[in-house]
Structures are given as structure tokens and as C-alpha cells.
Amino acid sequence: MPSQARTMLLAGGLLLAAAADAGQSLPARFESDRVYLEAQGATGERLRLYTDTGGGLFLKQEAVERLKLPLSPLEDPEARRELGDRAKVTRLPAFAVEAGIPPPLADDGRMMVLPSALAGPQLPGASQDDGILGQAWFSGRIWTWDYPARRFRREAGDWKPSPELRRLALGFKTDGHGNRVTDFPRLQVVIDGKTHSLLLDTGAMTVLTPNAQAELADGGPSERATSMIADSVFQAWRKAHPDWRVINNAQAGMGSAMIEVPEVIIAGYKVGPVWFTHRENRNFHDFMSSFMDARVDGALGGNAFRHFIMTVDYPGAAAYFRCIAGCRDTTPR
Known part of the structure; x- marks a missing residue:
């Protein structure tokens, strides 16, 4: 191949690769x-x-x-x-x-x-x-959910967090050689003074029964994001806080209850209230945890992330948060 043609081909390939990784x-x-x-x-x-x-x-x-x-x-x-x-x-x-x-x-x-x-x-x-x-x-990629602006973006491979972002380490299941086995992200949040490991679950959703929708009376649709929690934690919250709202038979088809948690601390930001839908212990403690690096008590969904611009760096095993509205900062200044 002539040198000039080879150079043009290589340049074109580099441009395509750069475009593919540009975000x-x-x-x-x-x-x-x-x-x-x-x-x-x-x-x-x-x-x-x-x-x-x-x-x-x-x-x-x-x-x-x-x-x-x-x-x-x-x-x-x-x-x-x-x-x-x-x-x-x-x-x-x-x-x-x-x-x-x-x-x-x-x-x-x-x-x-x-x-x-x-x-x-x-x-x-x-x-x-x-x-x-x-x-x-x-x-293998880096993604940003801008919930308030309703935008979703794939970031460039060389993306770096800006100084104002809050970093939260993520856990991923790996084999004995440190190779990633699955890419279900585990994050830790604080609820009622206790740290809970949860699945970072942007797809967690529910369909409310007419009874639940009427009781919420928030004007939202029946189909919506939710967070989820295993039965043992659900019952512990209910016993410790009888004032926390519970809606029985809240999920259509399954009859699952929901509990309103007043505050969840994510990367030092306090948000809430956040509704958690009940799940049996085996759903998370056994089944979902088998795909993760440690046991999880449930899943945190879009009804908690809605306050944030959230970037999840899968290769770097970290999530970054910037609160846009509805948060209180709990970190010392």
C-alpha cells in the first residue's frame, strides 16, 4: 500500500475511534x-x-x-x-x-x-x-443521568469528575483474579442511622393499585420509579417507626406494600421522602446478592436519584453526584 494511502487510512481509523469514544x-x-x-x-x-x-x-x-x-x-x-x-x-x-x-x-x-x-x-x-x-x-462505559433536566449521556472514555461532584465507591462482583464477573453496581446509603448496601437500580419500577394512587394523591401516574427493600428491613423500620407511612396492597398484581422513608443519605446528601416497595428476603438476600460482591438489602431507584445529576463510572467503580434540588448537605464544612 502506498505510504500516503496508508496514512490516510490510519488517520480515518483514528478519527472513527475518537468519534466512538467522544461521548x-x-x-x-x-x-x-x-x-x-x-x-x-x-x-x-x-x-x-x-x-x-x-x-x-x-x-x-x-x-x-x-x-x-x-x-x-x-x-x-x-x-x-x-x-x-x-x-x-x-x-x-x-x-x-x-x-x-x-x-x-x-x-x-x-x-x-x-x-x-x-x-x-x-x-x-x-x-x-x-x-x-x-x-x-x-x-465498560461512563454514563450520566441528569434527572432534573431529563437528559441521559454516554461520557467520553477520558471523562474526569469536576471538583464539586461527590464520589461514592461502587462494588462489583469479581473473580479470584480481579476480573469483573457482573456489572450490577452496589452502593451504600445511610437510612435511619444505619448503612445499607443496595443495588443501584435505575430501572426499579412499580405500578400502583388505584388504592395506593388515591392514598398518595400526588398527581403522578400509576407506573413510576420506586426503590425496594427486603422484608426483614421493612419490618424493622415499621417496628421502630410506627409513624412512617405504610400503604398495604400498593403494587398491582403482586399486592406488595410500600413504606415511606423520610430521609436517605446518598454521598452526604440527605433526600426524601423516598418510597420503598416490599420484597421477600430471598429476592435480594439470596437471588440478587448472588450476582453482586456483597449482600444487598434492596435496590435504590430513580425516585431517590431524581434530585441529582448522577454519573456512574463502570470502569472506575464509582458514582458521582451533584444535587440540583431538594437535598440537604450533611458533610462538615
Whole structure:
């Protein structure tokens, strides 16, 4: 290859790599403190994906068929044993990537395809989506949720926190060699004077029963962000604080109760009240904790993060917070 042509090709490759790592705003839609990504193609194709730091990574079969996306066999032997010949993978459609939705970094950008019946039960009344962008999609990158301004951004690889941001260390499960096994982030917050480890879960959501919605009387929709807490902690709070509001039969379909926690301290910022939805101990102490570096008591969702600009640095295992409204600073000056 002539030297000039080689130089031009290398320069072009470097420019493409730089552009890919330059950071970008995503086509995000914030709905009651939950984030969807929505893209539309030139001929009317549409894709709506739920972003969920505490969730899986897949496209639903119906969306794949509707968009006529090419399929290839899933090579993971464990998944094949569970799903059999139905185990397929595909990639995000080109129009979605062009709109600013990046493919996952791992597995050559491929995503699992699941029949809706296997994609996780929808709560009664929950909005339908075409798939979930979960922990494996967030892996390896830096992301910023600007909840008050309703903006979501992928940061450049060389992003650095500004001095006013509050850092909170995150825990991730690793193997004996220190390699990341999963990318479910664990953070610590203070509630009622005690430190609790929780899943950082931007996708935690609920659908309220008519009774719960009437009791809240806050004008919000029935489908909204929530936080979650294991039964043992829920009961301890209820016993210690009989004045904390509890709504029984608050979640449609499941009948779960909710408790209103007056204050949660996140990175030195006190916010609240924050509603936590009840879950059985096994949901978090056993199942979810098996994917994390330490036991978690529940999940902290968008109804707590709504006060912040929050950046989660997955490679650096840290979250950074800047409070925009509704916070009290608890750090000494």
C-alpha cells in the first residue's frame, strides 16, 4: 500500500475511534424517573428500549420479527441448555445506532433474543417496550443521568469528575483474579442511622393499585420509579417507626406494600421522602446478592436519584453526584 494511502487510512481509523469514544447524548425519554431510549428509522421503524442498571440485556422476539433483524445462534452453552434451539442473538438495528444508542461492548455488540414470555413478566398496566438495556450494556462505559433536566449521556472514555461532584465507591462482583464477573453496581446509603448496601437500580419500577394512587394523591401516574427493600428491613423500620407511612396492597398484581422513608443519605446528601416497595428476603438476600460482591438489602431507584445529576463510572467503580434540588448537605464544612 502506498505510504500516503496508508496514512490516510490510519488517520480515518483514528478519527472513527475518537468519534466512538467522544461521548454522546442519547435519545432518552424520562417517564416518572425511569429512562427509555427511543429511535425511529427513515421509513418509520421504531424501537423503544428500557434502560435498567439492575436488569438483563435482550431484545424481544416480536421486535426482532417486526424489524426483520438477522439472527444467529447463541453460542453460550449454559443459555443453550436453558433455551434450546430458541436461543438466538442479534444486533441493534442500524437506525437505532445512528440515533445514538450504542451497542454493548461485549460479544461483538450482539444481544440475546427472547420470546416475551421469557423476557420477564410485565406488571399489570406497565408500558410495553421492545427490550431491556441492562447491566451488560452499561458495562465498560461512563454514563450520566441528569434527572432534573431529563437528559441521559454516554461520557467520553477520558471523562474526569469536576471538583464539586461527590464520589461514592461502587462494588462489583469479581473473580479470584480481579476480573469483573457482573456489572450490577452496589452502593451504600445511610437510612435511619444505619448503612445499607443496595443495588443501584435505575430501572426499579412499580405500578400502583388505584388504592395506593388515591392514598398518595400526588398527581403522578400509576407506573413510576420506586426503590425496594427486603422484608426483614421493612419490618424493622415499621417496628421502630410506627409513624412512617405504610400503604398495604400498593403494587398491582403482586399486592406488595410500600413504606415511606423520610430521609436517605446518598454521598452526604440527605433526600426524601423516598418510597420503598416490599420484597421477600430471598429476592435480594439470596437471588440478587448472588450476582453482586456483597449482600444487598434492596435496590435504590430513580425516585431517590431524581434530585441529582448522577454519573456512574463502570470502569472506575464509582458514582458521582451533584444535587440540583431538594437535598440537604450533611458533610462538615
